[in-house]
Amino acid sequence: xxxxxxxxxxxxxxxxxxxxxxxxxxxxxxxxxxxxxxxxxxxxxxxxxxxxxxxxxxxxxxxxxxxxxxxxxxxxxxxxxxxxxxxxxxxxxxxxxxxxxxxxxxxxxxxxxxxxxxxxxxxxxxxxxxxxxxxxxxxxxxxxxxxxxxxxxxxxxxxxxxxxxxxxxxxxxxxxxxxxxxxxxxxxxxxxxxxxxxxxxxxxxxxxxxxxxxxxxxxxxxxxxxxxxxxxxxxxxxxxxxxxxxxxxxxxxxxxxxxxxxxxxxxxxxxxxxxxxxxxxxxxxxxxxxxxxxxxxxxxxxxxxxxxxxxxxxxxxxxxxxxxxxxxxxxxxxxxxxxxxxxxxxxxxxxxxxxxxxxxxxxxxxxxxxxxxxxxxxxxxxxxxxxxxxxxxxxxxxxxxxxxxxxxxxxxxxxxxxxxxxxxxxxxxxxxxxxxxxxxxxxxxxxxxxxxxxxxxxxxxxxxxxxxxxxxxxxxxxxxxxxxxxxxxxxxxxxxxxxxxxxxxxxxxx
Amino acid sequence: xxxxxxxxxxxxxxxxxxxxxxxxxxxxxxxxxxxxxxxxxxxxxxxxxxxxxxxxxxxxxxxxxxxxxxxxxxxxxxxxxxxxxxxxxxxxxxxxxxxxxxxxxxxxxxxxxxxxxxxxxxxxxxxxxxxxxxxxxxxxxxxxxxxxxxxxxxxxxxxxxxxxxxxxxxxxxxxxxxxxxxxxxxxxxxxxxxxxxxxxxxxxxxxxxxxxxxxxxxxxxxxxxxxxxxxxxxxxxxxxxxxxxxxxxxxxxxxxxxxxxxxxxxxxxxxxxxxxxxxxxxxxxxxxxxxxxxxxxxxxxxxxxxxxxxxxxxxxxxxxxxxxxxxxxxxxxxxxxxxxxxxxxxxxxxxxxxxxxxxxxxxxxxxxxxxxxxxxxxxxxxxxxxxxxxxxxxxxxxxxxx
Ligand SMILES: Cc1cc2nc3c(=O)[nH]c(=O)nc-3n(C[C@H](O)[C@H](O)[C@H](O)COP(=O)(O)OP(=O)(O)OC[C@H]3O[C@@H](n4cnc5c(N)ncnc54)[C@H](O)[C@@H]3O)c2cc1C
Numbered sequence: 001x002x003x004x005x006x007x008x009x010x011x012x013x014x015x016x017x018x019x020x021x022x023x024x025x026x027x028x029x030x031x032x033x034x035x036x037x038x039x040x041x042x043x044x045x046x047x048x049x050x051x052x053x054x055x056x057x058x059x060x061x062x063x064x065x066x067x068x069x070x071x072x073x074x075x076x077x078x079x080x081x082x083x084x085x086x087x088x089x090x091x092x093x094x095x096x097x098x099x100x101x102x103x104x105x106x107x108x109x110x111x112x113x114x115x116x117x118x119x120x121x122x123x124x125x126x127x128x129x130x131x132x133x134x135x136x137x138x139x140x141x142x143x144x145x146x147x148x149x150x151x152x153x154x155x156x157x158x159x160x161x162x163x164x165x166x167x168x169x170x171x172x173x174x175x176x177x178x179x180x181x182x183x184x185x186x187x188x189x190x191x192x193x194x195x196x197x198x199x200x201x202x203x204x205x206x207x208x209x210x211x212x213x214x215x216x217x218x219x220x221x222x223x224x225x226x227x228x229x230x231x232x233x234x235x236x237x238x239x240x241x242x243x244x245x246x247x248x249x250x251x252x253x254x255x256x257x258x259x260x261x262x263x264x265x266x267x268x269x270x271x272x273x274x275x276x277x278x279x280x281x282x283x284x285x286x287x288x289x290x291x292x293x294x295x296x297x298x299x300x301x302x303x304x305x306x307x308x309x310x311x312x313x314x315x316x317x318x319x320x321x322x323x324x325x326x327x328x329x330x331x332x333x334x335x336x337x338x339x340x341x342x343x344x345x346x347x348x349x350x351x352x353x354x355x356x357x358x359x360x361x362x363x364x365x366x367x368x369x370x371x372x373x374x375x376x377x378x379x380x381x382x383x384x385x386x387x388x389x390x391x392x393x394x395x396x397x398x399x400x401x402x403x404x405x406x407x408x409x410x411x412x413x414x415x416x417x418x419x420x421x422x423x424x425x426x427x428x429x430x431x432x433x434x435x436x437x438x439x440x441x442x443x444x445x446x447x448x449x450x451x452x453x454x455x456x457x458x459x460x461x462x463x464x465x466x467x468x469x470x471x472x473x474x475x476x477x478x479x480x481x482x483x484x485x486x487x488x489x490x491x492x493x494x495x496x497x498x499x500x501x502x503x504x505x506x507x508x509x510x
Numbered sequence: 511x512x513x514x515x516x517x518x519x520x521x522x523x524x525x526x527x528x529x530x531x532x533x534x535x536x537x538x539x540x541x542x543x544x545x546x547x548x549x550x551x552x553x554x555x556x557x558x559x560x561x562x563x564x565x566x567x568x569x570x571x572x573x574x575x576x577x578x579x580x581x582x583x584x585x586x587x588x589x590x591x592x593x594x595x596x597x598x599x600x601x602x603x604x605x606x607x608x609x610x611x612x613x614x615x616x617x618x619x620x621x622x623x624x625x626x627x628x629x630x631x632x633x634x635x636x637x638x639x640x641x642x643x644x645x646x647x648x649x650x651x652x653x654x655x656x657x658x659x660x661x662x663x664x665x666x667x668x669x670x671x672x673x674x675x676x677x678x679x680x681x682x683x684x685x686x687x688x689x690x691x692x693x694x695x696x697x698x699x700x701x702x703x704x705x706x707x708x709x710x711x712x713x714x715x716x717x718x719x720x721x722x723x724x725x726x727x728x729x730x731x732x733x734x735x736x737x738x739x740x741x742x743x744x745x746x747x748x749x750x751x752x753x754x755x756x757x758x759x760x761x762x763x764x765x766x767x768x769x770x771x772x773x774x775x776x777x778x779x780x781x782x783x784x785x786x787x788x789x790x791x792x793x794x795x796x797x798x799x800x801x802x803x804x805x806x807x808x809x810x811x812x813x814x815x816x817x818x819x820x821x822x823x824x825x826x827x828x829x830x831x832x833x834x835x836x837x838x839x840x841x842x843x844x845x846x847x848x849x850x851x852x853x854x855x856x857x858x859x860x861x862x863x864x865x866x867x868x869x870x871x872x873x874x875x876x877x878x879x880x881x882x883x884x885x886x887x888x889x890x891x892x893x894x895x896x897x898x899x900x901x902x903x904x905x906x907x908x909x910x911x912x
Contacts, residue, residue: 109806117806126807292803320796322803408782428560431567431678434782439758441829470806474758474827480813483806490807495774496750496790496838496863500579500632 016128016487020046020100021359023116023129025107025287028056029086029341030333030348031135032093037352038133039098043359046127047093048105048118054093056137057157058341059086060164075167078192082185082226082341089345109470110134110291112316113323115487119475125484131328131355134288134314135348138281138334141303142444143178143393144402144412147250148277156186156278169193172273175259177201177248179392181227181385183278188230191237199270200234201261203279203392205244212387220381223340242268248393250275279394283335286443288314290468291329292321297461301338301386302395304465306331310372312351330355343378346371394451404452405445407438412452419456426450426466439474442466523554523694524719530554530880531714531723533701533737535561537866538858539729540684540695541873544599547691549881554723555693556716558700558733559800562681565731568834569866570754570776570788571677572767575643576616576669577632579843581891582868583641588888589871590671596683599870601690604683609676609781615766616672619652619663619819625771626664633667643669658763658822666771674767674778677866684869701730704740704855712854725880727856732835733797734845734859743851745894746840747860751793751802751833755809757826759783768819775815785826787816790863793833802833838862846872846892847885856880857894 020043024035027049035047047054055062066076066087076084093099102120109117116127140157147153156176162168169190174197176187187200216224234241247262250272259272282303285295294307294317307315312330332351333344350371357367398404400413410433423429426436426449435449436442442465450462471480523531530546532539535557543553555561573593578586594612597605620626633646647655648665655668689695696718703715704726712726730737735747760783767778774789789812794803809831817824837860839845844865849855858876861868879886 320799320801320803322794322805428563432682437756437830439827439829469804469831471828471831474829476825476827477757477813477817478824480806480828481810481817482814483810486807486810490805491810495792495808495811496752500577500842 016489018129019127020044020129022046022131022133022355023048023114023127024133024135025110025116026056026135026137026333026335027051027054027093027101027103028135028137028333028344029058029089030137030335030344030351031056031133032089033345033348034133034135034332034352034355035099036092036096037349038356039096041352041356041360043098043356045099046129047099047101048107048116049101049103050106052103054090054101054103055086057160059083059090060161062086062090065164072167074193075163078189079164080189085341106473107136107287108473108475110287110329111323112291112293112321112327112329113325114328115323117470119473119479122479123484124475124479124482126486130359131330133312133351133355134329134331134335135333135344136284136287136335138338139284139443141279141282141391141394142447143277143279144398144404144448145248145250145277145393146399146402147252147256149403149406150250150252150256151254152252152256152273153250153275153277156182156276157281159276160186160189163189163193169195170274170276171195173198173271174274174276175199175201175270175272176276176278177203177245177259177261177393178278179204179389180278180280181389182281183276184227184230184234186276186278187239188233191233191239196237197239198272199259199261199268200239200241201245201248201259202241202243203245204389208390209388212384215383215387217380217384219377220384223381224384245392248277277393279392280389281334281338282447283338285335285465286441286468286472288329288331288335289465290470290472292316292323293327293329294318295464298337299461300383302391303338305337306335308336311354312336312347339375339379339382343375346375346378350375394447398448398452404448405433405435405438407440407444408434410435412448415449415452416456419453424453424457425463426453430466436466441472441474521694521696522552523556523696523721526552527711528552528554528694528721528723530725530727531556531712531721532727532729533714534729534731534733534859535685535695535697536564536566536729536731537562537681537684537869538566538731538861538872539727540681540688541869542727542729542858542876543688543693543695543873544684544691545873545877546880547688547693549877551881553688553693554721555688555695556699556701556714556721557695557697560697561685561695562678564800565834565836565861566681566866566869567678568832569677570778570786571674571680571866572616572672572776572778572864573610573612573674573867574616574669574672574767574864576667576672577618577644577769578864580636580639580641581843584888585868585871585875588874589868592870592874593675593867596870600683600687604687607676607679608683609679610673611675612673613671614673615655615668615670616769617647617652617655617666617668617766618769618771619656619659619666619775620771621660621663621773621819623664628771629665629667643671645670655766656764656768658820660819660821663819668766672767680866684873701737701740704737706852706854710854725854725856727858727876729858731859731861732795732837734837734857736797738849738857741849741852741855743849745845745857745860746897748838749795749797750836750838750863751795752788752836752863753791753793753804753809753831753833755787755812755828755831757785757787757823757828760785760823760826770815770819773815773818774812775819777816784829785823787812789815795835797835800835802835804831804833806831836861836863840897844868844892845894846876846889847894850895
């Protein structure tokens with residue numbers, strides 16, 4: 001079962017040895033589950049993840065926090081049962097034979113032919129497999145508002161990372177603002193860690209919940225009960241909450257000092273040391289887009305996601321691509337569609353089993369019925385959640401003076417005025433303004449630029465996000481200069497013969 | 511894109527006969543359009559995508575005389591004059607946005623003895639031709655001008671008048687200036703057929719209607735040979751997807767543009783601090799789809815050449831890459847001249863990776879040639895039939911010392 005296949009190179013010719021049957025990118029619940037299934041079926045898997053230990057965002061550092069002697073009972077209690085659920089998943093992944101797990105490894109390129117560009121410490125190169133499982137998760141929807149770049153303003157996800165990886169918690173006067181389940185989960189966790197937020201400023205309204213009830217399915221009840229539990233705890237702790245926040249501003253000089261919250265009729269100003277914001281999460285599509293896979297707009301949760309079958313198999317976008325031929329990429333977890341940890345684990349198993357059957361050329365239906373059912377159940381509350389926590393600060397008017405691209409410090413006003421002059425798609429704007437060209441590679445402004453353009457031109461859905469190109473993560477020159485396992489066919493190709501004879505001839509500037 | 515497009519039929523280009531129709535709204539096309547429109551001619555520019563979207567808007571922005579083919583010198587020198595007084599041609603706002611920075615120098619570095627002796631030959635040859643902007647440097651001078659360069663550097667060549675500009679904004683400036691001078695620019699409009707009518711006019715068929723003109727100019731860049739084929743003319747051209755990469759910002763350390771002599775090296779530091787690295791690396795071109803792809807496997811040699819010359823840059827992260835489609839001729843200089851088969855048709859394409867610098871002068875010289883009916887002598891080396899005339903494919907340096 002460890003047969004070594006070959007892959008065709010982007011130019012269509014050539015044959016390069018395979019490093020594994022399947023490469024899994026991302027070791028969160030989806031990636032770990034897929035890898036475990038494949039390993040159990042006897043296939044050779046390489047699992048790559050940026051983090052030092054398995055778990056992904058949700059189960060980040062779960063072994064460290066729950067497993068070793070240094071475990072902190074207060075932290076364990078604060079992170080709760082949902083976090084502890086990651087423990088057996090990680091243990092199975094760790095113990096499964098056939099998985100070559102490579103932590104601290106960043107993937108910076110993906111090709112539909114099954115080629116993966118990676119970097120780990122001072123080394124980098126390419127790996128190839130017959131199939132790729134892309135489980136690189138989600139990111140928080142970037143949420144610009146006046147003052148959002150001030151030190152002391154953090155996202156809910158970033159605060160959770162600090163709690164889980166570094167056991168740090170915010171101090172001083174803490175305000176939470178925005179919407180989405182993660183914000184309330186975090187508030188609940190903070191309470192249990194002894195941090196009592198001074199205010200939770202919610203952009204959602206009671207009316208949203210009423211409307212959302214129409215989308216309630218019985219299978220959604222457990223998830224909703226969990227959410228109601230957080231709310232009750234916050235109420236019991238006497239935490240002040242406002243809803244229907246229309247405008248949010250962080251005020252301060254060198255860091256946030258005060259937060260201004262406006263609802264329809266009322267303005268609240270509150271001293272603040274840490275402002276924690278959140279406005280939902282969206283799939284991380286950078287690798288998928290860089291691979292030339294098709295993406296589609298989902299109005300339900302206002303996000304771009306890759307076009308996939310239920311099995312996770314991704315389709316290349318129409319038109320030209322670097323690699324010819326059918327896609328060998330299967331996308332799972334939040335990278336495919338936001339669904340949360342349980343849905344991710346179930347779908348990851350589904351993909352693992354489907355792929356294992358595919359590799360054995362067997363029927364898949366019977367095998368995947370189990371995870372498919374669990375997946376469907378885990379997805380049941382999504383319509384309710386999307387309606388109950390509609391996009392808040394990331395929709396509607398954004399003041400011209402607000403920075404949109406943090407890396408290059410480009411404001412909403414500058415983007416709007418270029419759009420009015422005829423730069424109507426994100427790639428054009430990037431060329432003219434450099435927005436999206438900084439170290440974040442567009443991740444923190446792409447969705448906002450889409451929103452500004454759809455407002456400006458009254459579009460039903462935002463224009464396609466920036467075209468993705470490798471490297472989708474920064475790669476130091478010295479690593480690029482020594483990449484391992486290049487495709488010999490590709491490397492041998494000619495460059496522009498670009499210098500004249502000493503007496504005249506060909507030359508160029510590139 | 512749509513906001514810039516007008517409906518076919520409602521635009522003057524499709525309603526009335528034009529004096530000149532230009533196929534391709536890159537810099538060459540827009541610059542020619544500007545000079546013709548200023549002279550009072552009716553001009554239509556037909557652009558398949560968005561004017562400046564291809565090579566003209568995504569190039570490295572190098573304004574370079576250094577290491578230029580001697581046959582291009584007369585045009586390149588005139589181009590430098592135009593770039594340095596750009597306001598007169600594209601107006602104040604356009605000139606400002608174009609960020610022309612001249613006299614910041616370009617330096618070709620010699621890292622080994624072969625490259626050094628090449629540089630010495632070149633300097634001698636240029637001197638004999640009376641081309642004096644290029645000067646030989648020894649290792650010490652190069653190290654003084656380029657802090658951080660490897661101590662192994664042996665010397666190089668410098669051209670002090672050289673510099674760079676912002677290509678996206680410059681392409682836009684020429685497009686806007688051409689339009690302001692009265693040229694009609696049709697974007698999102700693809701030329702599919704070209705035919706001479708009985709009355710001696712050109713019928714230009716597009717996917718949005720048919721236009722007529724007395725003269726047609728093929729400025730279709732990497733697609734130029736394809737346009738020539740529409741009238742059964744075969745011009746040898748390779749489409750290349752030239753690749754660039756950009757690093758994160760580093761503290762300002764180098765002002766001149768640095769290029770290699772026999773290695774895939776070319777970089778400059780942008781005003782923002784990032785390094786823009788080229789080197790003639792090819793990606794994957796897709797002409798039909800009007801796009802191209804980065805092939806990272808090939809960027810390895812360019813990264814290696816960069817840190818070999820500047821070891822201090824080893825740890826600087828590369829953030830992005832891009833590619834642009836360019837036409838490359840067999841002898842490394844463009845086709846600029848009338849068709850030999852069809853009167854009233856000009857070919858102006860195949861700039862081999864260095865046509866950004868030339869473009870304003872190409873615009874002026876082609877326009878005056880067309881207006882006067884007499885080809886400017888500076889254009890003679892670029893005639894489209896030069897290969898048939900039995901000239902050598904490369905070099906053209908008939909009286910070379912090397
Ligand atoms: C990455 C890169 C870096 C470079 N760096 C430099 C540099 O530093 N300095 C320098 O001097 N030069 C540089 N160059 C070269 C320079 O960019 C080109 O030589 C120059 O822009 C060519 O201009 P153009 O108008 O011929 O081509 P283009 O800008 O490509 O314009 C041709 C246009 O024709 C259109 N077209 C094609 N077919 C049709 C059709 N059938 N109907 C309608 N329209 C059509 C295309 O859409 C295109 O817009 C570089 C090029 C690249 C790709």
